[in-house]
Amino acid sequence: MQTTPLFGLDRRNMLRIAAAGVMGATLPSLPIFAAESAQNRPVGFGKAKSVLIVLLSGGPSQLDTLDLKPEAPQEVRGEFQPISTKVPGISVCEHLPKLASQMERWAIVRTMAHQEHNHLLATHVALTGRPTPLPRGGSDLDRVESRNDFPNFAAALDFVRPRNDGIPSGVTLPNYLIEGPLTWPGQHGGFLGAKHDPWQINGDPSDKNFRIEALSMRDGVSLDRLQSRHQLLDDLNHGRHSLSGINTDSLRDQRDIAYKLLNSAKLAQAFEIGRESDETRERYGQNKFGQSLLLSRRMIEAGVPIVQATMGIVQTWDTHVDNWGKLKNRLLPELDQGLAALTDDLASSGKLDETLLIVMGEFGRTPKVSTLPGQTIPGRDHWAHAYSGLFAGAGIQGGQVLGQTDAKAAYPITNSWSPADVCSTIFNAIGVDSGATIYDPLNRPHHLLNGSVISNLYTGAST
Incomplete structure (x- = not known):
């Protein structure tokens, strides 16, 4: 099985990412857009400047959160x-x-559904809107991260809408989804190459020593000195390219990204979470998740278009054992506190009107309670046939529920929506036309908006 190293944000790992970026060098450099008039664009088009995806890794139980069945x-x-x-x-x-x-701020979608009940495959589906590419010759339930994966939302956006202002198209925090030999697919640029990978932050923002080393220069290196080095390297590479004919565009792209990041005072300040008052930090919760949401808010304010904040580590919400104890004693209180503080702050600053918030896991939990062999405290197993998500901001009509499940919250009895529909809703919200296209290494085109926009979120129409 192929795994990918963690993308730490120090200078050494910047170079490692640069080397991996060669994989995207053969892809076409420009997307194709379908011409769309303003009248033909779906509802909600361009309402958002940023998207925050709150990933509840492991899959929260719909029956114990947003779709209770007391009867x-x-x-x-x-x-x-x-x-x-x-x-x-x-x-x-x-x-x-x-x-x-x-x-009144939130819309609940109770009929999200797909077919993958395995964490790794389902995470790729959730973060890309696409089925996980499987090895030739059969399936592999432990199919780990690969450069054959589809790009995640931030990477795809970076491909169709590249930036040159030192602000990354995506930031993911506070940790990479990796457990032993398994690295969850769907977390990076996939076949688009490392050039388009979102920034991966691996650290605990609630730690008093939290700091992003990649955004600070070594002692003795001033901004003028950095610029001089950058120009010298440009001159040397230009001469070498002229003599050898070797295409170094991909490596140069990665170097230029690192240079712009080091020059981005706005982004550096956004990571300085210690600038927030003690009162504000307490409102979010003095824990890894609460502070990750606070840092996510700062990323949005700095202009990062797609931010992903994961609650906990891998499979934190995978409650096969002690489902109700874990939910009651930690997971739900932290989620409740953090989301309340986040939406309060976004609403008071006016940012909620231009930020799409999505809270979801990769799937839900089984309707029937069970106890694993060797365990005494019951829980729930994996279930992708019906699960719930939360949506808010950027034109979403709050105070509504979309979709209805059966008496056991097992299957939808009204319209359901897939991760592909969530994908299309995200890109529609940030103003990507429906004809935007990405290409795999075989030069096959794939429409970026591969599902249907969940228009009911904006119209409030019943389903």
């Missing part, structure tokens, strides 16, 4: 009770009181 049998409904929200007729879990009080 179901005990072995299905579980231990939690629903509570009313600020919007009449909508209820959520009793351990999400702040969400309940802010329900």
Whole structure:
């Protein structure tokens, strides 16, 4: 199995990423766009300047969060009770009181669905909107990260809308999804090459020593000295290219990205989370997830178009054992507090109107409670046939529920939406035309918006 090293943001790893960037060198440099008039664009087009994806890795239980079934049998409904929200007729879990009080900001989609029940394959689907490419000759349930993967949302955006201002198209934090020999697919630029990888931050923003070393220069290296070195390297590479005829464009691209980042005072300041007051940091929660949401807000304010904040480490929400204890004692309170502080701040600054927020896992949990062999505390297993997500901001009509599941929250009984639809909704929201195209290494075209925009989020139409 092929794995990819973590993309730490120090100078050494910048060079490692640069070397890997050669893989994207054979791809066409320009996307194809279909001509679309303003009248033909889907609802919600261009409403967002940024997208924040809050990934609940492992898959939260829909039955214990956003789609409770209090009338179901005990072995299905579980231990939690629903509570009313600020919007009449909508209820959520009793351990999400702040969400309940802010329900007018949020839309719940209760009929998200796909076919992958394996964490790795489902994560690729969730973060790219595409099925995971499988090895030739059969399936592999532990198919790990590969440069044959489809690009994640930030990488695809970087391909169709490249930047040159020192602000990356995407930032992912606070950790890479990797466990032992398994590295989760869907986390980078895939077949587009490392040139388009989002920034990966590996660190705990709640740590008082948190700092991004890649955005600081070594002692004795001033900005003038850095610029002089950059010009000298340009001259040397130009001469070498003229003599050898070797194409060094990909490596030069990576070097230029690193140079622009070092020159980006705006981005460097955004990572200085210690600039926030103690009161603000307490509102988000003095924990890794709460501070990751606070740092995500700062990334959005700095102009990063796509930010992904993962709650916990790999499979934190994979509650095969002690489902209700883990949810009640840590996961739901941290999620509730962090999201409330985030939306309060975005709303007060006016950024909520131009930021699309999506909270989702790679799938949900089984309707029937079970106890694993050798365990005594029950939980729920993987379930992708029906699960719930939260959407807010950038024109989304809050205070609504889209989709309805059956009496056990097992299957949709109304329209369902796939990760491909989430993908199309994201790119439509940030103003990417439906004809935008990416190319794989065989030069085959793939439409970036490969699903349907979830227009009901904007119109409030029932399903």
